[in-house]
Amino acid sequence: MQSVKSIVRPDKVDDVKEALAKIGVSGMTVTEVRGHGKQKGHTAVYRGKEYQVTLLPKMQIETVVPDDIVEAAVQAIITAARTGEIGDGRVFVAPVTRSYKIRTGEREGM
Amino acid sequence: MQSVKSIVRPDKVDDVKEALAKIGVSGMTVTEVRGHGKQKGHTAVYRGKEYQVTLLPKMQIETVVPDDIVEAAVQAIITAARTGEIGDGRVFVAPVTRSYKIRTGEREGM
Amino acid sequence: MQSVKSIVRPDKVDDVKEALAKIGVSGMTVTEVRGHGKQKGHTAVYRGKEYQVTLLPKMQIETVVPDDIVEAAVQAIITAARTGEIGDGRVFVAPVTRSYKIRTGEREGM
């Protein structure tokens, strides 16, 4: 079982969600985040000073999936979220030891 | 040392916090997130169109705890956050290699 | 490759960002969170009742870095974020199995 965490452009959440649904992944948790990377931020002007806003709005999508579909999930996300421009984001895969469904209390068999 | 990350209903944060406190866990980080799972979203009506809002408000609670109380923490969370209805959420356990207290700079002995 | 996740005071994000940049780390994802720990919250007064607000505003900074600079990143963060007062926050290090750049699709060599 692994956590596949992706940081994507805000307008790509729906596409990623759909792409994951197609390969049978339906559970995920989405968070509004701000990202810093190669993408140049924008210049904010306030009171005559210019500020480099380098933390740009991104959405983080985390889904925990069984080992055998990790690769499929990663590829689905990458395909759905890609524009080819700087700022497309990352996907990180990390180990998850175990997972529980709160509703039933059982350890999940995924 | 492990990270116990739970996604719970927004109105369960206090209960989880208390349950964790009872078993001696006091540190945690809480984030507003939106979750997608089995729980049916609600229908939003806007300008005559209907939208299925499937990303529902959830709260994510992450606490990093020593190995020996991971199981207790998981059970405490599950008991506190359960309503038995779809949408109760998940608990994920993942390894954490090390942990530092910023205030003192020392690696934590937990 | 490891994830270095730190929970810091809201007004320390810029300092941490700069400190990380100095050691060559430029990618990171920042999230507004609320933290619970030793730091005493503040008392909110509403309609004659007093509430202990114990979930305090914090910022979470996550950066995924190659193994060889993990230690440097941790130390940079700790130095930049420290005030010495209770509430300074934590740094957690956790394994990341692999990482992808969405833009190019390639697995990252870090």
Place this chain on the structure above:
Amino acid sequence: MNQADTAWMLISTALVLLMTPALAFFYGGLVRSKNALNTMMMSFVSLGVVGMVWAVIGYSLAFAPGNDWIGDASRLFLKGVGLEGVGPAGDQIPHYLYMCYQGTFAIITAALISGAIVERMRFSAYAIFITLWSIVVYSPIAHWVWGGGWLSKMGALDFAGGTVVHVNAGVAALVAAWVLGPRRDYRSTGLLPHNIPFALLGAGVLWFGWFGFNAGSAVAANGIAALAFTATMLAPTATLVVWMLLDIARTGKPTAVGTATAIVVGLVAITPAAGFVGPMSALLLGGLAAFPSYFGLLWRASTSFDDSLDVVAAHGLGGTVGALLTGVFAQKALNGVADGALFGNPGQVLIQGTAVLAAIVYSGVLSFVLLKLVGLVVPLRADRDDESVGMDVSQHGEEAYVHAEGSAAQV
């Protein structure tokens, strides 16, 4: 027709109408974000249903001749209401305008009740309830005091609606909160306001609108309007300062929610007195009015009685204190109507007390009966799940704030 009076009443009516959206923000800012829209809609719907019903039925029951207790049916559908002047010779304004002015009072009085039952009352039940309430409870009481009914004959002083509006709404709120019962998570969690700036916005705009409410109640652009205006400006300054000092004495910190509340309490308390008292009396009255509401609110919060936004403490208590103190501070030298206890006429306090009591009993009993009747048709409370998921989604199918994009798929 007096054109200057007409000009003043045109803008006064607009000002009082604006108070209902302002109330939507005052109340809406104090609830949790999952209930923000529903709370605001409880004010906005009153603009629709009570506004319509006022023109069709309510105005006749309140202001048509009738008897001591209620107006007759002669002005249903505004029959006989037209462009002709009404009011004392020399200060006449168009009848239509007078009807509109009074309609804005009916609208906001009904909306005030909602503060007691937000975050749990089913929207449809609420809409039906206030529609009926405005006919069965508001119109008669308005007739008693302003329509030539028994309280006006008895000599009760209520310049702009301390009894008709605030005591009345406060009692209905008390009954409604009691019939509905507390929110499911009341007392288990801190139900903190989601947007205090909205509450401040509401309070600020309410103050602005209240000048139409109080100084407009002179129904003329004259000295009495100026007197009422002065009282409406000064009383809340004193309430605000006293409330802050009480906050500081108790917790060391003057709160913003307290400030917004204090402004409203000061305005409520001066409402019955506005055109009858001098400016220094207004300051005193405003300052004194802080105490019962402040401690009433404290006490209520320590009980299991969930009057969610403290309508009883602010409007019920504030209105009662104002009505009684009107009987103390009224000054015949200023308004030519009556003196209060301080000026040698202690009997006025008794008359004031009678009026308040009458409003409490009538509004209390009828509001209870109406709620029970409505409850036979539609359940008064939202389902447990609907309350938990939030009234915005469950009653209106909307969320107040959506910040991320792409969080919704079209069906």
Place this chain on the structure above:
Amino acid sequence: MNQADTAWMLISTALVLLMTPALAFFYGGLVRSKNALNTMMMSFVSLGVVGMVWAVIGYSLAFAPGNDWIGDASRLFLKGVGLEGVGPAGDQIPHYLYMCYQGTFAIITAALISGAIVERMRFSAYAIFITLWSIVVYSPIAHWVWGGGWLSKMGALDFAGGTVVHVNAGVAALVAAWVLGPRRDYRSTGLLPHNIPFALLGAGVLWFGWFGFNAGSAVAANGIAALAFTATMLAPTATLVVWMLLDIARTGKPTAVGTATAIVVGLVAITPAAGFVGPMSALLLGGLAAFPSYFGLLWRASTSFDDSLDVVAAHGLGGTVGALLTGVFAQKALNGVADGALFGNPGQVLIQGTAVLAAIVYSGVLSFVLLKLVGLVVPLRADRDDESVGMDVSQHGEEAYVHAEGSAAQV
């Protein structure tokens, strides 16, 4: 000079000016947060450019003598406009004030158009477009109806601007949305409003300001003002109630966005009729006006035509319906001007229809030509990336909301 009229027109002018910031919130709350400032700025910039241009050019073209089609140049730079009284004897107000009052109409009419093209139109192109539009489209149509032009001679009734303001802006909006094309993510994602309370705030303040718009159009504090005021208060109550019932019939849930929209639709529809119809006609008119806008909006949303905030459904349809129904409900007994079909003068509907048609054709053609001309100088649409990153950042270099600290480094 009539001082009472002057008092009323001073405040009426201020009320109409306030409607443009109110519109900024009505529109701004309905877009996504990444476009909130840009949407609001589209209203605020009109206060600047159209306000200036009105004083310098627009007023002369609309209200100087001229011919049947357009005013002449005799009042450019407000030459010959001063403190002298204008208006009928006994009801005169200072000429300056009359010019200001009319200016506030020009400002908001231009700003109304923006709702159709938010979230994608380049800000500079928009600013240039509305500046020219106010001169080339608005001023002539205002002249036709209020400046002694052909429509007024023909006997068209337009009390406060159903045709001049709402049909006109609605048609320009239709053309603009069509020329600009839909937002890139229109139909693929749910473009949900980011702050519905702002939309409610806007609707509430618009209603308040609309009393200046409609009752102020009597240009006197008299019975006609009171009549118009009454209609402006009652019509939207009926629209609101009918809209809610339609919502309930269709989805079971009365929405807050629907309520805000209904208030605006009711106000739009009553605008041409306000000073000509009685209160029960106003209720009827308001209730009837809900239907075309409600279903128009539904239908539009099912197409690929991206009139983003439904200016056509609300202002175009609402204004047309209001203009036609003015020809049905007008009552000579009330205003002394003309009867409508219901009172024995069916021909009035035809005249009304002609006026609407004239506005549609003129505004439609000229708006199209102007957009094309502006497009030659500045691209009308923002770049693809600018639209995707959000118009606030791309057009104004700002974000509407910044909650975390330390997210920006000084350059």
Place this chain on the structure above:
Amino acid sequence: MNQADTAWMLISTALVLLMTPALAFFYGGLVRSKNALNTMMMSFVSLGVVGMVWAVIGYSLAFAPGNDWIGDASRLFLKGVGLEGVGPAGDQIPHYLYMCYQGTFAIITAALISGAIVERMRFSAYAIFITLWSIVVYSPIAHWVWGGGWLSKMGALDFAGGTVVHVNAGVAALVAAWVLGPRRDYRSTGLLPHNIPFALLGAGVLWFGWFGFNAGSAVAANGIAALAFTATMLAPTATLVVWMLLDIARTGKPTAVGTATAIVVGLVAITPAAGFVGPMSALLLGGLAAFPSYFGLLWRASTSFDDSLDVVAAHGLGGTVGALLTGVFAQKALNGVADGALFGNPGQVLIQGTAVLAAIVYSGVLSFVLLKLVGLVVPLRADRDDESVGMDVSQHGEEAYVHAEGSAAQV
């Protein structure tokens, strides 16, 4: 008593009172969210303390006969103030109303200062300071100009308070920012505004209220009021356009914060001139006024002087420029009072300059002394930790926005 004048002054007074909550939003939107409530409370508390003190002391010091420098004690506690008419024969309004009108000016002038010291000044110290300041600084200067004092005798023109209100508050702000010192994180982080829509809301409502401020300063519903109204509507349109062009020239992007600021600057600059100049002069004056404030603000931002919301640039500079240009553009033909330099009376500029200088010196010195005195009793600045955690929590025990539920446990 002139009833039409009374009607206009009733609503004007309400309009000016509304400006203080509007200021709360203008300022509150520009700070970080952790200081939003505190910033708003700095305006709201002025409604309480300055409002009360005005009735009890301030009015007497400003408007009782007294000498050239200050009013006497004859109207303390509003002794001798009543329903009698004041003002020129034929244009009299109730004395109470005049007192209220002037009180709203005192309230907002004190609140204006707060923009310079937000996000760091201890709330109690601030409240004490503005209370004393309104007595010791505001009342005397008001007396000089409007109470029959030396500046009015000298012939200084200040229609609605360019010197009394804006220069005065601007100088006090400068001194306060300097005595308090910069915010601890000033210059190290970008202190970006947390809610720019609130700033736009504030600017929009300020404009609306400013019609009461400027056109109300005619104290009559007459041609001069219309003249002042026109100037108040037109000047900011030009400031807005020029400011946008400057923004575009410098960075390519017209900002929303700039637009909100420009509106305020235009209003400030036209304040002293409003009732003395024609509409084209108003446009010119508004356009010219953009430059010093725009570049003043730019320059200030490059220094270590933390006048946080640029009160000096907007009100100090804007007020000074307006006062001087009043001496240029004033036109006796319009108002019957005096000509400016453009109309053959260059000496007026000198008189204007003297008045500005007097206000600068008096307000500068006295504000400094007062701050030092208050500092002896209560530390002026919040503790380092209180500033860092945010003034909302540290001074008021509240957070402005709480979105999640269950983030608080009852004690």
